[in-house]
Amino acid sequence: MLYLLITLVTFVLMEGITWLTHRYVMHGFLWYLHEDHHQKGPGFFEKNDAFFVIFAIPSWLCIMLGSMNQVYWVVSIGAGIALYGFAYFLVHEIIIHQRFKLFTRSNNRYIKAIRWAHKMHHKHIGKEEGESFGMLWVARKYWDKVKQAGGGVGKVNK
Secondary structure: OHHHHHHHHHHHHHHHHHHHHHHHHHHHHOHHHHHHHHOOOOOOOOHHHHHHHHHHHHHHHHHHHHHHOOOHHHHHHHHHHHHHHHHHHHHHHHHHOOOOOOOOOOOOHHHHHHHHHHHHHHOOOOOOOOOOOOOOOOOHHHHHHHHHHOOOOOOOOO
16 A cells, blocks of 8 residues: 555656756756757657656666565656656647547546646747646646636647
């Protein structure tokens, strides 16, 4: 039970880590990797996809080294990071940007709010003056915008 709790707490904490990393690393000194995500170029892959590998490394190390040394709370941290990575992939790549055409329409208010928040993030094509740097937690103002609009936030274009 303790290991499950550690996994869940890690998953929740990852939203804050994601916000900080997105705001100060991706829109900071590693902007050269993230820039093509805001200014779409040709092709399916982006330099921004390198962050998948960068963020997978701590998860993999925690799972591998924790397992090898039988330190299972460390494995639980790695599992929490991996679960957040899966949720991020599902929400960001499939639901928001629809890089994989699995869910193209939804009347779910949460999905509409998260798409709206991300659309507001992408309205800034430079690394400064951004907003909405998180992924799974949606600020109240975007819920309110969805409620006021009565629906319709479609695919997020870059």
